[in-house]
Every structure is written in structure tokens, then in C-alpha cells.
Amino acid sequence: xxxxxxxxxxxxxxxxxxxxxxxxxxxxxxxxxxxxxxxxxxxxxxxxxxxxxxxxxxxxxxxxxxxxxxxxxxxxxxxxxxxxxxxxxxxxxxxxxxxxxxxxxxxxxxxxxxxxxxxxxxxxxxxxxxxxxxxxxxxxxxxxxxxxxxxxxxxxxxxxxxxxxxxxxxxxxxxxxxxxxxxxxxxxxxxxxxxxxxxxxxxxxxxxxxxxxxxxxxxxxxxxxxxxxxxxxxxxxxxxxxxxxxxxxxxxxxxxxxxxxxxxxxxxxxxxxxxxxxxxxxxxxxxxxxxxxxxxxxxxxxxxxxxxxxxx
Amino acid sequence: xxxxxxxxxxxxxxxxxxxxxxxxxxxxxxxxxxxxxxxxxxxxxxxxxxxxxxxxxxxxxxxxxxxxxxxxxxxxxxxxxxxxxxxxxxxxxxxxxxxxxxxxxxxxxxxxxxxxxxxxxxxxxxxxxxxxxxxxxxxxxxxxxxxxxxxxxxxxxxxxxxxxxxxxxxxxxxxxxxxxxxxxxxxxxxxxxxxxxxxxxxxxxxxxxxxxxxxxxxxxxxxxxxxxxxxxxxxxxxxxxxxxxxxxxxxxxxxxxxxxxxxxxxxxxxxxxxxxxxxxxxxxxxxxxxxxxxxxxxxxxxxxxxxxxxxxxxxxxxxxxxxxxxxxxxxxxxxxxxxxxxxxxxxxxxxxxxxxxxxxxxxxxxxxxxxxxxxxxxxxxxxxxxxxxxxxxxxxxxxxxxxxxxxxxxxxxxxxxxxxxxxxxxxxxxxxxxxxxxxxxxxxxxxxxxxxxxxxxxxxxxxxxxxxxxxxxxxxxxxxxxxxxxxxxxxxxxxxxxxxxx
Numbered sequence: 001x002x003x004x005x006x007x008x009x010x011x012x013x014x015x016x017x018x019x020x021x022x023x024x025x026x027x028x029x030x031x032x033x034x035x036x037x038x039x040x041x042x043x044x045x046x047x048x049x050x051x052x053x054x055x056x057x058x059x060x061x062x063x064x065x066x067x068x069x070x071x072x073x074x075x076x077x078x079x080x081x082x083x084x085x086x087x088x089x090x091x092x093x094x095x096x097x098x099x100x101x102x103x104x105x106x107x108x109x110x111x112x113x114x115x116x117x118x119x120x121x122x123x124x125x126x127x128x129x130x131x132x133x134x135x136x137x138x139x140x141x142x143x144x145x146x147x148x149x150x151x152x153x154x155x156x157x158x159x160x161x162x163x164x165x166x167x168x169x170x171x172x173x174x175x176x177x178x179x180x181x182x183x184x185x186x187x188x189x190x191x192x193x194x195x196x197x198x199x200x201x202x203x204x205x206x207x208x209x210x211x212x213x214x215x216x217x218x219x220x221x222x223x224x225x226x227x228x229x230x231x232x233x234x235x236x237x238x239x240x241x242x243x244x245x246x247x248x249x250x251x252x253x254x255x256x257x258x259x260x261x262x263x264x265x266x267x268x269x270x271x272x273x274x275x276x277x278x279x280x281x282x283x284x285x286x287x288x289x290x291x292x293x294x295x296x297x298x299x300x301x302x303x304x305x306x307x308x309x310x311x312x
Numbered sequence: 313x314x315x316x317x318x319x320x321x322x323x324x325x326x327x328x329x330x331x332x333x334x335x336x337x338x339x340x341x342x343x344x345x346x347x348x349x350x351x352x353x354x355x356x357x358x359x360x361x362x363x364x365x366x367x368x369x370x371x372x373x374x375x376x377x378x379x380x381x382x383x384x385x386x387x388x389x390x391x392x393x394x395x396x397x398x399x400x401x402x403x404x405x406x407x408x409x410x411x412x413x414x415x416x417x418x419x420x421x422x423x424x425x426x427x428x429x430x431x432x433x434x435x436x437x438x439x440x441x442x443x444x445x446x447x448x449x450x451x452x453x454x455x456x457x458x459x460x461x462x463x464x465x466x467x468x469x470x471x472x473x474x475x476x477x478x479x480x481x482x483x484x485x486x487x488x489x490x491x492x493x494x495x496x497x498x499x500x501x502x503x504x505x506x507x508x509x510x511x512x513x514x515x516x517x518x519x520x521x522x523x524x525x526x527x528x529x530x531x532x533x534x535x536x537x538x539x540x541x542x543x544x545x546x547x548x549x550x551x552x553x554x555x556x557x558x559x560x561x562x563x564x565x566x567x568x569x570x571x572x573x574x575x576x577x578x579x580x581x582x583x584x585x586x587x588x589x590x591x592x593x594x595x596x597x598x599x600x601x602x603x604x605x606x607x608x609x610x611x612x613x614x615x616x617x618x619x620x621x622x623x624x625x626x627x628x629x630x631x632x633x634x635x636x637x638x639x640x641x642x643x644x645x646x647x648x649x650x651x652x653x654x655x656x657x658x659x660x661x662x663x664x665x666x667x668x669x670x671x672x673x674x675x676x677x678x679x680x681x682x683x684x685x686x687x688x689x690x691x692x693x694x695x696x697x698x699x700x701x702x703x704x705x706x707x708x709x710x711x712x713x714x715x716x717x718x719x720x721x722x723x724x725x726x727x728x729x730x731x732x733x734x735x736x737x738x739x740x741x742x743x744x745x746x747x748x749x750x751x752x753x754x755x756x757x758x759x760x761x762x763x764x765x766x767x768x769x770x771x772x773x774x775x776x777x778x779x780x781x782x783x784x785x786x787x788x789x790x791x792x793x794x795x796x797x798x799x800x801x802x803x804x805x806x807x808x809x810x811x812x813x814x
Contacts, residue, residue: 182678183671190668193657200616200654201669201722202640260659 014305015254015269022273026280033283040162046275047164048073048230050268051223052242053249054168054175055216057267060250061179062191062209063259064112064119066216068104069223069246071130073239076100076224078134081143081234090150097228098221104130105217109210123213127243134236143234154230164226171219175264188212192259248295249274252302273298317379318343318507319364319395319476324373326359328709333359334370335531343475343505346498348512348522348539352551352713352741355528357511361478364509365397366390377476396469397478400739402461404453404468411436411449414468439467443497458602459490466497470506477501478509483517484739487601495521513741515544527551552743560749560774565756567777568592570628572644572730572761574613577622582608584785586622590730590761595752597776598765600805605785606765607649610732613763614646615639626730640669645723647716649734649765655719658708662700663689665707665718670726692721697747713744720751731755732763737771749775769798781805 027034052069059066080097084090104126111122156163179185187208190198199205228234253270255262274295281291319341326334334356341347349357362368364375366384375382377393384390390397404413411433412419420431436449445463453461462482469477479498483491498508498521512518518525519539526536527550534550542550572590577583583605590596600606611617613624615633623630626642633639636646648654657665666689667674674685689703696717700710707718716736723731733752737745752775756762766772772779779796781789781804789804791797 181680181682183675183680184678186664186668186671186680189660190657190664193660194653196654197657198668200614200636200646200648202636202645202726203668204635204637206635260657 015252015266015273015302018302018305019269019273019276022276022280026276026283029280030283033280036160038279038283040160040165042272042275042279043165043168044162045279046271047162047168048223048227049242049245049249049274050168050271051171051219051226052239052246053253053267053271054171054264055219056243056246056250057175057253057255057262057264058179058188058212058215059119060192060247060255060257061188061259061262062212063195064209064212065123065247065257066108066213067120067123067243068108068126068130069216069220070239070242070244071127071134072101072104072217072220073224073227073242074236075104075130075134075137076221077228077238078138078143078234078236080224081146081228082137084146084150084234085143088147090147090153093150094153094225097224098218101217101219101221101224102214103217105214105220106210108217109213112213113206113209119213131236131240134238138234138236140236142236144232146229146232151229151232153225154227154232164230167222167226171222172264172268179264184208184211189260192256192261194260245274248299252299254302254306270302273302317341318377320376321360321364322374322376324360324363324375325371326356326363326368327371333531334363337373337528337531337533339526339533339536341476341507341509343507344502345523346502346508346510346521348510348518348525349528350512350515350518350525350547350551351528351534352711352743355551355741356531357528358480359531360528361397361480361509361511364390364476365395365478367397391472391474394473394475395478396472396474396476398462398465398469398480398482400480400484402465404461404464406454407452409450409452410440410447410456410464410467413453413464414439414449414471416468435471436467439471443467443470444500445497457490458485459487459493462486462494463497470501474506476507476509478511480511481513481739482510483512483514485602491517513739515547515742518547519544548742551741560771561746561753562595562749562775563753563757565593565595565753565777566759567594568759571626572613573623573625573628575623575625577609577612577624578620579608579612579617579785580620582617582785583612583619586782586785586787588780588787588790590763592729592761593756593759594777595756595762595764595775597772597779598763598782599767599769599772599779599801600782602767604782604805606782607734608785609782610646610648610734610763610765613639614644614732616646640726640728643729644732645669645726645728645730646732647719647723647734647736649738651712651715651719651739656707656715659706661704662693662698662707662710662718663703666692666721666725669722673726688725689721692725696721696724696751711741711744713740713748716740716744716748717751720748724755728760730761730763732765734765735767736764737766737768769801772801773798 032038056066056069076097079100080093083096084093108123108126111117112119152163154164158166187203191205191209195205227238249270250267252273253266255266277294277298278291317340322338324334324337337360351357363370366386366389369385382393414436415432420428422428433449440447447460447463453464482494501508510522522539524536525539525542527534529551569592570589571592575587577586586609598606612619615636615638631642652658663686667685671680674681686703698717699714707715737748752762764775773796777793779791780787781801783805
């Protein structure tokens with residue numbers, strides 16, 4: 001086994017060890033933590049963020065960033081809620097959510113690839129536009145009350161397992177396959193490692209860059225389906241600040257913000273770590289205001305630890 | 313050179329993952345000496361200098377300066393001790409002026425930290441004048457030529473009162489005239505008692521300027537000798553550790569039909585009515601000085617730069633390239649001038665790099681056949697004799713010559729019809745150079761059309777079937793192999809249009 005393999009394993013292990021350590025401490029502090037019920041609860045709570053984070057992983061691996069995922073979730077949510085109110089068709093609602101996510105993601109992608117905008121600017125603009133449009137469309141009032149056939153996406157169970165967990169897992173398995181097994185996945189890493197050299201290897205960098213933002217938009221649409229079904233309401237403020245949680249999950253999971261390095265499994269663990277901290281702090285009755293402080297500290301610590309291992 | 317040893321490095325060892333970069337290397341440098349450090353890529357020259365300048369801590373060994381043992385753990389400490397290094401890639405800030413760069417981090421300050429600009433620029437002017445450099449301290453570094461930027465680096469180093477000046481391949485991007493100016497400056501510094509450690513791949517330069525020469529090979533010191541006691545061939549033999557075979561193993565290749573034709577190519581300010589053709593099995597050398605438009609021509613043909621006017625025909629079919637993607641699909645591969653920025657993904661593995669352009673060929677509905685990709689990459693690693701501990705090694709840990717072979721391998725794997733090589737041996741040691749030459753020669757024999765851009769005349773003369781010379785975006789002359797003479801080529805590169813051979 002050579003050096004690169006070892007350091008890769010060590011790096012992915014780093015966040016796993018963090019997660020296990022955290023869980024051990026919490027199960028010691030409160031018996032309520034390590035129960036099947038609570039674990040499923042944590043998984044369900046992180047499902048929306050982790051779906052967003054999966055899309056964000058693609059973007060960050062190319063060296064970009066998508067600040068608009070939370071707002072896209074918001075706009076997709078109210079649009080699909082509107083469609084549901086008018087037609088009553090859950091299938092159509094899902095399609096509308098994905099369609100709007102796709103359109104916004106595609107726009108982000110084209111702005112970055114063809115428009116040569118820095119991803120930060122393009123998606124910052126989209127973040128404001130999407131949020132604004134969701135308020136315009138709803139006039140600030142949530143759209144509530146959906147048929148059970150739609151609500152399953154957020155509240156249903158498949159056997160003992162909540163549907164949102166299943167959806168998130170499918171997304172992650174699929175994303176893992178794409179990133180590790182396919183040509184597209186290689187190009188994503190390649191773009192983040194050196195875009196010029198990638199283009200000069202005869203690869204349509206603009207095309208694949210656009211796709212990456214499209215993927216992020218589509219997943220924001222999917223996250224909107226789960227979120228809207230779960231809270232039984234299309235709220236124009238839904239997903240506010242989620243972009244930061246998604247980015248945090250990716251970063252805690254060991255993906256480099258400059259691109260080219262990182263794994264989707266890392267992102268999943270990153271999302272879990274955040275979920276476990278929130279859940280654990282709730283269980284041991286820590287003031288929710290302090291939770292933000294802890295999450296912030298964890299982000300800084302994770303990146304510090306990551307840089308240390310890289311210097312080895 | 314009558315002064316005693318100014319600097320001594322004793323028994324320096326340094327290990328990187330997978331390689332022992334330095335093994336018990338000791339060198340001694342005197343004040344007022346130009347000491348050349350030569351060796352193949354990966355021989356440890358740059359590593360040794362990075363140890364000396366505090367970039368890398370040594371695993372073991374001692375450094376003495378003026379007979380005092382010193383510990384150098386970063387560049388600032390080295391500078392305080394009077395050791396300055398000028399890297400191959402300059403450490404200048406492009407958007408600041410010459411004066412600001414010279415005094416960067418040490419601006420003369422007045423009341424409340426206000427920068428005393430008058431003093432800064434007048435002192436910078438003094439330093440430049442004392443070195444005989446005619447540069448305006450107010451001009452921005454980004455507007456300077458590479459040679460002038462180098463002068464700024466030297467001025468910066470000397471403003472730090474350096475006793476030891478390390479220059480890592482200072483001449484690789486300079487023209488002959490600029491090299492002459494640099495050497496004059498080096499001699500001046502030497503007369504002032506500065507010790508200069510000079511790393512170069514160009515043995516004739518080493519012979520010309522150095523007092524003593526230390527040869528490194530595979531991380532070990534092979535010998536140190538007076539420059540006048542060694543011939544170029546002897547140095548080369550010491551470097552590679554074996555008798556050098558013929559440097560240019562050009563073999564006769566069957567030259568066939570025209571595969572690439574360029575007609576009246578224009579690009580504003582860069583290319584001016586360029587027309588030429590390339591035949592199957594031919595090595596077409598393009599010579600010119602830096603800035604003559606050779607790289608611009610290559611990039612235009614490869615679709616990386618837009619063209620204003622003109623036609624490109626491949627196998628007699630006119631084709632428009634909007635991006636390198638189109639060029640690659642038309643059968644063109646390119647080994648760019650700037651290996652690390654344009655040719656390689658440094659943080660990815662050897663296998664990743666080699667397979668990148670041809671991934672689609674190993675894929676079934678987008679899924680990569682990883683086993684096939686590895687096998688193919690391994691084949692290339694063996695065929696090109698790429699020295700790497702494994703296919704998973706990150707390319708950044710390979711030596712320059714092996715990195716260049718990886719770039720070549722990625723194109724060979726795709727089997728293009730036309731290969732454009734832009735300065736294929738820049739910054740590569742003698743041994744790897746010879747290997748790359750024989751590779752190029754083999755490619756021509758196999759029926760590739762090869763365009764080889766180079767600033768090295770021996771390489772152009774030794775390898776090309778036909779030579780084009782460029783100046784200011786134009787082709788100023790064309791020579792067949794038999795009629796090519798250095799004198800004529802240099803004249804054409806300097807801008808004399810030579811119509812008789814056209």
C-alpha cells in the first residue's frame with residue numbers, strides 16, 4: 001500500500017473517528033442517544049441537508065461553490081406546493097420541484113461556465129433571486145395542507161425506516177457511483193485539480209461544469225420535495241441558511257474547498273456529525289443558542305485537523 | 313577565491329515519501345565563487361538548495377556559515393543570515409512596482425507607519441544603479457520581461473545584503489543577449505565577494521561562468537571539480553553515470569502525405585499571416601525567440617486561442633476548432649510549454665493523468681473499466697520508462713523529466729495523428745532529454761506528424777526534418793534538414809526575412 005492510499009484512508013477515517021467518538025461521549029452522557037428510535041431520528045433530521053450537501057459536493061469538487069441551494073429549495077418548495085394545490089397530483093408536484101431546481105441549476109452553470117462569472121457571485125445572485133421569487137409567488141404566505149399521497153415523501157415509512165432516509169441514501173449511493181465509477185466523476189475531480197490542463201486534454205470543461213451546477217439544482221429540487229412534504233407546507237423562507245449547513249457538511253467531510261479532493265462518503269459523515277451534535281445537545285438540554293457556537297467550532301476544528309493530516 | 317569557505321553543508325540527508333532525495337551530500341562554497349550545481353532532474357539539486365534556504369528541514373546534516381553552525385527553518389531566517397534564493401518561479405508581486413518588490417516586507421517607514429515612498433524609490437534606484445540595471449523603480453513588475461523580472465529578483469536579494477545567492481536555473485527563460493547581461497552581473501557580484509550557487513541544465517553555460525562544479529546524481533554527490541578541468545562530455549557523463557549515447561537519435565522516417573495545413577492564419581497582435589504544412593512521419597521544428605509567436609501558433613491550432621482569420625485543414629478537410637476538444641477529436645495532441653499549469657493535474661495520480669484524455673475509450677455507458685484503464689496506463693509507464701513507485705503516485709512527486717513523460721503518455725494512449733510539442737525538454741535533465749528525443753523519433757517513424765517548438769538550436773537542428781523560423785508572429789524562413797545552418801536560423805529568428813529558401 002502506498003502513501004496516497006494510506007493518507008486517503010487516514011483522512012476519511014479522521015471524520016469517522018470523530019463521529020464515533022462523538023457518539024460514544026453522547027451515549028455516555030444520555031441513555032436516550034443510542035437507541036434505534038433516536039438514530040433514525042437523527043438520520044431523518046439530516047436527510048434534507050445531506051441531499052443538498054451531496055449536490056454541493058459535486059460543485060465544490062470542481063473548485064466551485066453553490067450558495068443558492070437553500071434558496072433553490074425555498075423556491076422549488078413553494079412552486080411545487082402551488083402545483084399541488086392547483087392539480088392535487090403528487091407526481092406533478094415532484095416534477096415541478098425538479099424542473100425548477102433544474103432550471104436554476106442550469107442557469108448557475110451557464111453563468112459560471114459560459115458567462116465566466118466566479119461561482120461565488122453567480123450563486124450569490126441566484127440565492128437572492130430565488131428567495132425573492134418565492135416571496136413574490138406566495139406573497140409571503142405559506143401554502144399548506146397537502147394530500148397524504150404527497151406527504152409520504154416526508155413522513156412516510158418503508159418498513160421501519162422513514163422515507164426521507166431512503167431518499168437520501170439512494171441519492172448518496174447514486175452520487176458515490178457517479179463520482180467513483182464514471183467518466184463524469186473523473187472529470188469532476190479533474191476540473192477541480194486543474195481546469196486548464198483538463199480543457200487542454202480535450203475535455204469539454206464548460207459542459208461538465210454546467211452539469212455540476214445542474215446536479216446541485218436538481219438535488220435542491222428533490223430536497224424541496226422531502227422538506228415540503230415533511231412540514232406539510234410550502235414556506236417562502238424554507239431552507240434559509242441551509243446552504244451554509246450543506247457547505248459545512250462537505251467541508252467537515254474532508255473535501256477541499258479548492259477542489260479536486262474529497263469524497264461523497266465524507267460528506268455523508270460530515271452531515272451526520274452535524275446532526276449528531278444538534279441532536280445530542282438537545283438531548284442533554286444545551287441551550288439551542290449555544291448549538292450554533294458548537295457547530296462553528298466543529299467546522300474550524302475539522303478543517304484544522306484536515307490541514308494537519310495533509311501536511312504530513 | 314582566496315577567501316576561506318563561506319558556506320559548508322555537511323552530510324545532508326532528506327527523504328521524501330518513496331525517494332531518498334539527498335544522501336549524505338556535502339558541499340563547500342567560498343566567497344567570491346560561482347559554484348555550479350548540476351545533475352539530472354531528480355538528482356537533488358533543488359532539494360539541496362531548498363534545505364539551504366530553509367524551505368525543507370533536513371532529516372540530518374549540518375550547515376555552517378562563516379564556521380558557525382546555523383539552523384535555518386524558513387526563508388526569512390535564511391535571508392537574515394544572508395542567504396537568498398531566486399526560484400525558477402519568481403516570487404514577485406506583479407501588480408506592485410519594481411521598487412516596492414525590492415523592498416517588499418521591509419518598506420522604509422516614517423511617522424505612524426507611513427511608508428516613506430521617496431526613500432523607498434531612491435534607495436531602489438541606488439541598488440539598481442549599483443548593479444548596472446537600467447530599470448525604472450516605478451514601473452510595474454507585470455509589465456517587465458522575464459529577464460528584467462529576474463534582475464528585480466537579484467536586486468531584491470542583494471538589498472538583503474546577501475552573502476550567498478542561490479539561482480535555480482536562472483537562464484532557462486532568457487535569450488542569449490539577456491544571458492550575457494546576467495552573466496556580466498554575476499561576475500560583478502563575484503568580484504564583490506558574494507558566493508553564487510548556480511543551478512543549470514545548460515552545460516556550456518556552466519563551463520562558461522562557473523569556477524567549480526558539483527555534480528549530483530540520484531541524491532548523492534558524485535564529484536566537485538574545477539570547471540576548467542572538466543569537459544562538457546565529462547560533466548554529462550558524470551551526471552548520467554554512463555557514457556552518453558548520441559544525443560539526437562533521429563532516425564529516418566518515411567514522410568508521407570500532408571496531414572495538417574495552415575493557411576493565412578491571423579490573430580491580432582500575435583499571428584500575422586502564418587501558413588505552413590505538416591506531413592505524415594515528419595518532425596517539423598519551429599524555432600524562434602521567446603515571444604516570437606510560436607506558442608501562440610500552437611495554441612491557435614489546438615483551439616485554445618481564438619483565431620481572427622485563416623484556415624486549418626486536416627487531411628485536406630477544413631476544420632474549425634472552438635476548443636481543444638474539437639482539436640483532440642480531429643486527432644491533435646499537445647504537450648504544452650507550461651507542464652505544471654497546462655499539462656498535468658499535479659495532485660492526481662500518474663494513472664489519473666495518463667488516462668484522462670482517453671477515459672471515454674475505457675467506458676461503457678459512462679462507467680469506467682478501471683482494470684482496463686490501469687493496464688493501459690501501466691503499459692505506457694513501461695513503454696516510456698516512467699520512474700514512479702506506483703501508478704497511484706501523485707504526479708507532483710515525480711521529477712520534471714518523468715512528469716513530461718506522463719504528459720506524453722497521456723497523448724500516446726489516445727494515439728493522435730498530430731502531436732504538437734511546445735518546448736518538450738524545458739527544465740529536463742540530459743538523460744531524460746535523450747529518452748524523449750528517441751521517443752519523438754519513434755513517433756515520427758510510426759507515422760505521427762510532429763510539430764516541435766523549441767528555443768534550443770541543437771535540439772531543432774538535431775531532430776527536425778524541416779525547420780520553420782518565426783519572428784513577431786510571422787514565419788520568416790523555412791529550411792530543409794540539409795540546408796539548415798545555425799547562422800541562417802539565428803538571423804531569421806532575429807527578424808531578417810530570408811526569402812531565398814522559401
